[in-house]
Amino acid sequence: MQTSERRTALRSPKDIVVAREYARELGSLLGMSSIGATELATAISEVARNALTYGGGGEVVLSQFAEAKRRGIRVTVEDKGPGIADIDLAMKDGYSTGESLGLGLPGARRLVDKFEIVSKVGMGTRVTMTKWAS
């Protein structure tokens, strides 16, 4: 059985493309639908870009994840940047009022099934997303 984890360092925009490719690869291994894989890849793009632009780079880890009878992909995007001072503000969803997406985080959350963000000023930020395969 192939290893079901993929990691990539986030040092340049090209690495975001690599991370998205990994998502597709894992997605098709798990039989994820095309739309699901696209949504996950798009969410990874948004979050990884944040980590690169505001977090000074970091790492993306993708792995297979199972819970009860469901299988899916879990992605963590981590950076050791300045951290987010007001997480609630960063996660505020301006979608319904048509505001433009500043950090892309609320958008990413809409595209995945589970979304967690941990951030500490001066320490960094870690976003964990899960998308089910079915």
Added chain:
Amino acid sequence: MLDFWTVYEDHYEELQRELEKAASTDPVLQSVIHQVPQHVRDEQNRLSFELTRKALVDSEWEPWLENLQEQGGAYAAMGVSIPSWFRIVSDFRRLLRPSLRQVYANDRDRLAAAIEAMENFTDLALSEIATAYLHSREELIIQQQEAIRDLSTPVLQLRQGLLLLPIVGMMDSHRARQLTTQLLHSIRAQRAKIVVLDLTGVPTVDSAVANHLMQTVQAARLLGAKGIVTGLSAENAQTLVRLGASLSGLNTLGDLQDGIEEADRLLGYHLIRETGWVPPSNGTAGD
């Protein structure tokens, strides 16, 4: 437990015969017995017996539990439900009790302990089987729901280049998403230029419907298809606006008939272009 086991083991053959006789009075069990060939049943019984021994004597419960789960699921697929299993277990206890009483007649404590062991054992068996049965029913229901969803293809092609999607209320978000992606794939496959979204089947618009509608229209536009909304009552139109749905650039027409006529008009325009006629003087392409 061991006391219970020794009596069970000694009376196994006889017990099996009696159980089978009792089962033959239950129509479901009877049909199952007929479906499964004798040698397979014998093998299954032998395996169960061995695993039971492992569990009661060697305290290896895992294999026995797993086997029960498998059996529960497998028989559920054949229509054996909880009442039937309950019956089998009752019969088992009823048939074994006299033997237990006979063997431990002189030791009331041992008898009580053996009977309790039997009852715990059979309770555990029944609960494992019941759980497995429920899981298999749940899975079956989910499969059937999906099959129904796949069968109903609400995206209709009315004419070349024209698709109709009736919107209904009370759709869960999974279903709404499925419809939108289905529509988008249809737009591409059939090169549709116009999508009529008919809201006649939605008495009251809520934010879920509004969201679904907006996303569908916007996504269709990204594929070069124009959305026409029909069947929108004045009240629903107001609700949509209040919910922040942007109706600008959206043709919202009276009823479905109007929508189709408008679509024809727009498509007719395109047709004129293909045969090389001069387009209307304002030069806008079906906007």
Added chain:
Amino acid sequence: MGTSILKQRDYLIATVQSDLSDEEWQQFQDDLVRRIGLTRARAVVIDVTEIDVLDSYAARILGTTVEMVRLRGAEAIIVGIQPDVAFAMVQLGLTLDRVTMALDLEDGLEYLDSIGPRRRHSIHAD
């Protein structure tokens, strides 16, 4: 790079052949705007058929590219957005409202033919 820009009649066909990184998108925009000036094409078809993901950055760049092309007196349309990509985009609110879309290159060229050359020197006011 993963893009190509070819002249076809009065048009430029700008094809994005693979997923681009942010820097490559920026490069694409620079190239395209430069080529419009050089070739005096009257319209551009930006073909994203091969793209699997269009995130907020890519959408923004596409939007500004279209605007920049229009400021130079030409029209720009986008074709080939895939169904899955379109759905993900609208969930993110990336609707590119001010841009005209067509299903693919064929439909795109048909549309451009229909709006005629008179658009050439006008600023597109959509």
